[in-house]
Amino acid sequence: MSLLGGAELGIDCLWTSSLEQGESCWAGCRIIDASEDALAKIERLINEFGKPHPD
Numbered sequence: 001m002s003l004l005g006g007a008e009l010g011i012d013c014l015w016t017s018s019l020e021q022g023e024s025c026w027a028g029c030r031i032i033d034a035s036e037d038a039l040a041k042i043e044r045l046i047n048e049f050g051k052p053h054p055d
Contacts, residue, residue: 008034015027015028
């Protein structure tokens, strides 16, 4: 399921942090440019991930 469905965004990467295993990293980003359609898709994504999941 693709909640963003190809939305194009402009982002600014604020920081990165590698994990000890060297396989993954975290990045802190902020959206600096997005269409109204992209913002609506992001809102749906946040709402979907904010739903409680059964144990």
